[in-house]
Amino acid sequence: MLETIQDNLYDHPKYYDLVFGSDWKAELDFLLAVFEKHGAGNIERLFEPGCGTGRLMFRLAKEGYEVAGNDLSAPAVDYCNDRLERHGFARTAEVGDMTDFRVKKKFDAAFNTINTFRHLSSERLARQHLECMAGALRKGGLYLLGFHLTPTVGEPIDEESWSARRGNLSVLSRLWTEKHDRRRRNERVRMSFDVYTPTQSFRLANCADFRTYTYPQMADLIESVPALRVVETYDFAYQVDQPVKLSPETEDVVYVLQKC
């Protein structure tokens, strides 16, 4: 039985990045393809709200983009900046709240994948976030927003696990739904990292509340922010030549929003 430590998993960037950092290629290629297909004019400056360890940011910097981001977790921001610096880029991630920030110079595009948006627990915070994003983008700028929808028919996937290894460190990650309250639009998710090194092994665990969205609920939210409009929708297959039409069965989506 592993010793269990209750803590915010996002404050352990070394383990987070090992698990989530290995799965980046399809996402990166998709972002580049969307910038190419939907970008009105040149896309050079990118922003990632809730950037965490910046697993995509430093790779986009290597592709020649100017990148910046914010995140609530100071350890994750340090990790992100240290890696940017190691690769020869500026320390452009900041501790900040994606529902309450302003930028000095507007960005050409922004991206927010893998459910980060659903951490915003209310309609008010979600709208504030979209308004902040609209404020951070130049006219015609793009915001790629990816997360799991709640299908209105069928049951959503409610358990996932991954493992990853680097040198002597291996991490097994598990994520499962403890409770789904459709009326309150809240999904309580338990997450854990089982960490194994030659000298120690332990479990980090916590739970997080995710706001749920059916596609009509998300349509209403987007409509309430007139500065953004939907230009296309994709799914987690990340195929830029295969946009998807949202339906009651849709489980995951990447909205391509554009600043009007």
Ligand SMILES: C[S@@+](CC[C@H](N)C(=O)[O-])C[C@H]1O[C@@H](n2cnc3c(N)ncnc32)[C@H](O)[C@@H]1O
């Ligand atoms: C699932 S992780 C995603 C990290 C990164 N975007 C990635 O793709 O690997 C969610 C991140 O959102 C951050 N976060 C949650 N609420 C936030 C908020 N209100 N403002 C900024 N960051 C937030 C967490 O600290 C965490 O790093």
